[in-house]
Amino acid sequence: xxxxxxxxxxxxxxxxxxxxxxxxxxxxxxxxxxxxxxxxxxxxxxxxxxxxxxxxxxxxxxxxxxxxxxxxxxxxxxxxxxxxxxxxxxxxxxxxxxxxxxxxxxxxxxxxxxxxxxxxxxxxxxxxxxxxxxxxxxxxxxxxxxxxxxxxxxxxxxxxxxxxxxxxxxxxxxxxxxxxxxxxxxxxxxxxxxxxxxxxxxxxxxxxxxxxxxxxxxxxxxxxxxxxxxxxxxxxxxxxxxxxxxx
Amino acid sequence: xxxxxxxxxxxxxxxxxxxxxxxxxxxxxxxxxxxxxxxxxxxxxxxxxxxxxxxxxxxxxxxxxxxxxxxxxxxxxxxxxxxxxxxxxxxxxxxxxxxxxxxxxxxxxxxxxxxxxxxxxxxxxxxxxxxxxxxxxxxxxxxxxxxxxxxxxxxxxxxxxxxxxxxxxxxxxxxxxxxxxxxxxxxxxxxxxxxxxxxxxxxxxxxxxxxxxxxxxxxxxxxxxxxxxxxxxxxxxxxxxxxxxxxxxxxxxxxxxxxxxxxxxxxxxxxxxxxxxxxxxxxxxxxxxxxxxxxxxxxxxxxxxxxxxxxxxxxxxxxxxxxxxxxxxxxxxxxxxxxxxxxxxxxxxxxxxxxxxxxxxxxxxxxxxxxxxxxxxxxxxxxxxxxxxxxxxxxxxxxxxxxxxxxxxxxxxxxxxxxxxxxxxxxxxxxxxxxxxxxxxxxxxxxx
Numbered sequence: 001x002x003x004x005x006x007x008x009x010x011x012x013x014x015x016x017x018x019x020x021x022x023x024x025x026x027x028x029x030x031x032x033x034x035x036x037x038x039x040x041x042x043x044x045x046x047x048x049x050x051x052x053x054x055x056x057x058x059x060x061x062x063x064x065x066x067x068x069x070x071x072x073x074x075x076x077x078x079x080x081x082x083x084x085x086x087x088x089x090x091x092x093x094x095x096x097x098x099x100x101x102x103x104x105x106x107x108x109x110x111x112x113x114x115x116x117x118x119x120x121x122x123x124x125x126x127x128x129x130x131x132x133x134x135x136x137x138x139x140x141x142x143x144x145x146x147x148x149x150x151x152x153x154x155x156x157x158x159x160x161x162x163x164x165x166x167x168x169x170x171x172x173x174x175x176x177x178x179x180x181x182x183x184x185x186x187x188x189x190x191x192x193x194x195x196x197x198x199x200x201x202x203x204x205x206x207x208x209x210x211x212x213x214x215x216x217x218x219x220x221x222x223x224x225x226x227x228x229x230x231x232x233x234x235x236x237x238x239x240x241x242x243x244x245x246x247x
Numbered sequence: 248x249x250x251x252x253x254x255x256x257x258x259x260x261x262x263x264x265x266x267x268x269x270x271x272x273x274x275x276x277x278x279x280x281x282x283x284x285x286x287x288x289x290x291x292x293x294x295x296x297x298x299x300x301x302x303x304x305x306x307x308x309x310x311x312x313x314x315x316x317x318x319x320x321x322x323x324x325x326x327x328x329x330x331x332x333x334x335x336x337x338x339x340x341x342x343x344x345x346x347x348x349x350x351x352x353x354x355x356x357x358x359x360x361x362x363x364x365x366x367x368x369x370x371x372x373x374x375x376x377x378x379x380x381x382x383x384x385x386x387x388x389x390x391x392x393x394x395x396x397x398x399x400x401x402x403x404x405x406x407x408x409x410x411x412x413x414x415x416x417x418x419x420x421x422x423x424x425x426x427x428x429x430x431x432x433x434x435x436x437x438x439x440x441x442x443x444x445x446x447x448x449x450x451x452x453x454x455x456x457x458x459x460x461x462x463x464x465x466x467x468x469x470x471x472x473x474x475x476x477x478x479x480x481x482x483x484x485x486x487x488x489x490x491x492x493x494x495x496x497x498x499x500x501x502x503x504x505x506x507x508x509x510x511x512x513x514x515x516x517x518x519x520x521x522x523x524x525x526x527x528x529x530x531x532x533x534x535x536x537x538x539x540x541x542x543x544x545x546x547x548x549x550x551x552x553x554x555x556x557x558x559x560x561x562x563x564x565x566x567x568x569x570x571x572x573x574x575x576x577x578x579x580x581x582x583x584x585x586x587x588x589x590x591x592x593x594x595x596x597x598x599x600x601x602x603x604x605x606x607x608x609x610x611x612x613x614x615x616x617x618x619x620x621x622x623x624x625x626x627x628x629x630x631x632x633x634x635x636x637x638x639x640x641x642x643x644x645x646x647x648x649x650x651x652x653x654x655x656x657x658x659x660x661x662x663x664x665x666x667x668x669x670x671x672x673x674x675x676x677x678x679x680x681x682x683x684x685x686x687x688x689x690x691x692x693x694x695x
Binding site: 033035036037038039040041042071137139141142143146148150170172 | 280281428432434435442590641649654656657
């Protein structure tokens with residue numbers, strides 16, 4: 001008998017009694033690979049776009065807004081996400097394209113918060129774009145995604161090991177912890193910040209990392225460098241203060 | 248007639264480790280991680296030909312790699328007579344063009360031959376990949392084995408199909424566990440099953456794509472009486488109306504009025520494509536009297552010669568009107584050649600307009616872009632390098648293999664009915680269930 005309906009997932013087979021955000025648990029570096037799933041939904045007008053977006057699955061928003069960061073473009077595109085690029089390139093509304101480009105990670109509402117932000121901007125643009133329809137072949141094709149999360153084999157028991165792990169982590173790993181996990185947990189904190197809060201006294205560091213905005217980076221390496229820079233500067237200042245006190 | 252697994256042509260089959268210098272260690276490590284969880288599973292690919300066309304080319308490489316990482320991978324070919332392939336070609340053209348080309352007899356004969364194949368083929372893999380419409384009816388075998396996963400892998404454009412043919416095929420498609428298309432624009436809103444997107448790929452180590460000595464390239468040029476001093480514009484494809492070879496000739500004639508150059512249209516005839524010879528004849532006639540236009544009918548498996556022609560080219564054309572993915576585009580980009588191509592199918596995924604080549608919509612557009620690149624070799628060179636990197640990151644066989652493995656993992660575990668309990672537990676029951684539908688988690692098997 002054929003299974004119907006949405007795909008279910010593999011059970012997490014190895015015991016993980018505590019999440020990495022819990023106190024006294026090591027940070028487990030994970031990564032994810034993403035499979036694109038097509039929806040068959042296309043938009044030619046802004047009204048169609050808004051209607052599809054309003055009912056789209058969360059992974060649709062995730063993929064179109066944040067996945068471009070992983071796609072290693074050779075030449076930086078003018079707009080950081082699929083929506084803003086289409087609004088500029090095909091829909092010819094650069095005003096709306098810029099507004100959609102200027103969207104950071106949602107504070108704590110996750111992808112539903114993102115949906116509300118996007119729809120508010122698009123609905124505001126509806127009046128001036130009510131009649132415009134793109135040419136056949138230039139429609140926006142909405143996709144969604146599924147992702148597979150798996151361990152890298154690297155763990156960190158303290159802040160130094162965390163920094164080492166981040167330094168050597170692949171783009172997939174950094175992206176997962178900084179973007180994917182945060183969005184789907186609906187958290188204000190990425191995984192690194194959350195672990196730091198739970199396992200160290202470095203609350204300032206956690207706040208500084210939380211403010212890293214992935215959407216302002218053209219690729220994950222750049223974001224990774226920013227994260228490392230923040231950690232390294234913080235720890236260096238901490239050490240300097242500590243030495244000064246001893247002196 | 249009984250089906251049998253085809254033997255591979257006598258090319259070296261590469262190991263995964265051979266790709267490390269190109270794609271990096273992380274990619275290979277991830278492939279091994281995925282494969283560990285489905286080791287020993289039987290995966291069977293079924294298509295209609297092992298000679299000619301992009302599907303066969305991919306399977307020649309993919310199946311051995313699947314075996315290497317621990318899958319019991321097989322490749323089966325369906326049987327069909329001339330009338331069957333006429334029918335399926337009519338389906339193919341009806342799907343891609345929207346024209347009504349299939350007759351009642353087309354459907355009837357398709358069903359008859361499908362039933363013959365069902366009687367003769369065992370089709371007992373854990374995962375079945377059925378490629379394109381020709382073997383689509385084999386899903387009927389599924390009734391006897393409910394634990395199987397059946398995937399319909401569609402390599403052609405079905406975004407605006409002729410309605411009768413699509414409705415006929417959709418009845419089969421909706422019996423599959425999932426379908427795979429090459430590009431988002433091919434997705435259907437009337438399918439009830441998951442639709443994945445997996446782009447086809449090239450093998451950078453195959454004879455079609457590996458580096459070649461200049462002396463070999465020169466010999467190929469001499470063999471086909473091509474001038475090694477003149478700019479060479481090349482289109483390499485099956486002789487098929489959808490590739491618009493006549494349009495290519497017309498565009499070239501506009502260019503050659505201004506710039507001294509030469510055109511090559513090269514391709515082979517696939518045994519499941521009865522229309523090919525008709526198209527070839529028309530192309531030869533269109534080039535009549537022109538010493539600067541070379542129409543080359545190249546036998547199947549002439550990979551080294553195709554490789555040489557692409558490497559010798561100044562510009563590569565793929566002026567398709569309809570296209571599935573367009574593997575020749577990725578091949579050409581891999582050789583750092585700028586590509587001028589029709590903005591159709593999967594081509595825009597590969598040709599990023601102005602970055603790796605140009606997308607064109609008509610004969611005049613193709614002609615203009617040819618003149619532009621011939622007059623601006625620095626820009627052409629830069630586009631070529633961009634294209635190579637774009638392919639390295641997105642269209643190599645290692646990525647293709649990884650996506651199939653992920654799909655098998657997801658679908659096989661769905662078939663087992665396992666549910667996900669994950670680290671993103673939400674307070675609400677509904678949110679936890681929703682997260683479970685999108686996450687698959689693989690255990691850590693090799694702690695560092």
